[in-house]
Amino acid sequence: MRVEIVALVVSPIHAFEGRPADGPRADPGPVSRDEVAVRAGLGLVGDRYFNRPAHRQAALTVFDASVLPAGADPVAARRNIVLRGFRVDTLARTREVPEGAVFSLDSGAGAVRFQAHRPAHPCAWMDVTLGSGAFRALRGRGGVRCVPLDDGVLRVGPADLEVRTSPR
Incomplete structure (x- = not known):
């Protein structure tokens, strides 16, 4: 299935700690990338969750751009891989698929x-970054936490997405 990778986000620090009313910490640099390196079992190179044992099953988050409020910057959602053209939340583990789906993305450098x-549940910071009401609007549509199974590279732009039934 053809999709579009509309944003790739690598955040070296967690800028959203404390209370949303206090505002975020300043990021040390840009978080949006045209290309990211993916490492099997570890996440996105340079991201704050890369190779963190506590995040082994949540090394990165894939998000559906279509659930954003009109005119919202997809980078503001601070999800690592933002796609257009597929209902990402359907990939999360369910009673029918308790381990979650295995899927691949190929943006031209290999799958x-x-x-x-x-599921990646939204937090109250969404109202700060995306606008009032975003937190409530994104409940059940906050994306899915994933772990990469392969090393590779992803690029912003057109990509092929394939959902598989097993990791092999």
């Missing part, structure tokens, strides 16, 4: 497989 795990 990279991912194991989807749990």
